[in-house]
Amino acid sequence: MDKAAVDILLSTFNGEKYLPDLLQSLEAQTFREWKxxxxxxxxxxxxxxxLQKFKNNSGRSVEIIESDANLGPCKSFLTLLKYSEANYVMFCDQDDVWLPHKIQFLLNIAKNEELKYNNKPLLVHSDLIVTDRNNSIISQSFWKYQNINPKRKKLNELLVQNNVTGCSLIINRKLADLVCTSDIGIIMHDWWIAIIAAALGEIIYTNNKTIMYRQHSNNDTGAHLFFSIKHMKTKLINRSLISSVIRTIEQAQIFLHLYSGFLNKQQVELISQYAKLPKVNIFKRILFLFSRKFYKDGLIRNIGFLLAVIFINSPRRRIQSEAKPR
Structure with a gap:
């Protein structure tokens, strides 16, 4: 395959029920030069x-890395990134169905944007169609279904809320080489890559849908209708929200540790202030959030976020000194 080819990174775990549909949708892609x-x-x-049957019968370039270790999706996908050498990389979930134009469409955008931004690190992502376990449509827009605004792609916004779905994105080699592949302190691989792109490159979104995003009880992460009574209670009352905010602060600490040498002075100051938020008094916390525009999407999320920030204590600092961007 030439250097313009795309690597598709697929992490699987007990996916026998839905995997055939995914693999068939990969075979049906209009763009053929993928691995x-x-x-x-x-x-x-x-x-x-x-997977072995697909590799033997498809005629496509397929590499299977077998392992008895269960790393979870974040570490598994970051591990896969170490095996990629293509100019463009995409991530793939085992239970989705890719629309036939997905690779070609996102690749065209990526190449055009690279020219526009002088080959900077680049992430392009799309909206998704939400379906049930039988692939019947639940919502024509994942972003509307989840009350997500893809225009929110600045560093301060992505530090507190991810709006990039891994299975909908494509990244260029410049960004792939910047991704630290240790999962210590990283919440999820797509969120981590989005933060890197926001700080050091460009994030481009398209309202076009490129994937049927299947939802079922076994999903590791998934879409849930945002404006439901159950969701409101979870966001405003559940104590785990405080824990989730602490994890974003820990993730910011790790990011600052690994990437401070790549960041400008303003970015270092912004991340440092967020990482030190639990150490300042409540009034300074609130002032910082409003003055530096650390907001989430939607009133419910923001009320929950504000309450969590008020009640957080100082998180345990977890630093991985060995893992550095390539």
Missing amino acids: LIIRDDGSTDETISI
Whole structure:
């Protein structure tokens, strides 16, 4: 394959039920110069057999990395990134269905934007169609379904809320080489990559849908209708919200530790202030959030976020000194 090819990174775990639909949708892509790199995360069902059959019969370039270790999706996807050498990289979930134009459409945008931004680190992502386990449409727009605004792509915005879905994105080699592949302190791989892109490159979004995003009870992460009574209670009452905000602060600490040498003075100051938020008094916390525009999407999220910030204590600092961007 030439250097313009795309690497598709697929992490699997007990995916026998939906994996055939995904693989069929990859075969149906209008863009053909892709390589599929798969890491199985310790499946105990027929996943490996399905993957081996696909590799033997498809005629596509397929690499399967088998492992008994269950790393979870974040670490598994970051591990996969170490095996990628293509100019463009995409991430793939085992239970989705890609629309036939997905690779070609996102690749065209990425190449055009690279010219516009002089080959800077680049992330392009799209909206998704939300479906149920039978692939029947629940919502024509994941962003509307989740009350997500893709225009919010600045560093301060992405430090507190991710709006980039991993299975909908494509990144260029410049960005891929900047991604630290240690998962220490990282909440999720797509969120981590989005923060890097916001700080050191460009994030481009398109309202076009490129994927059928399947929802079922076994999803690790998924879409849930945002404006529901249950969701409101979860956001405003559940104590785990405080823990989730602490994790964003820990993630900011890790990011600052690993990438401070790549950041400008203003970015270092912004991240440092957010990372030190639990150490200042409540009034200074609130003033910082409003003055530096640390907001989330939607009133409910912001009320929950503000309450969590008021009640947080200083998080445990977790630093991985060995892992550095390439």
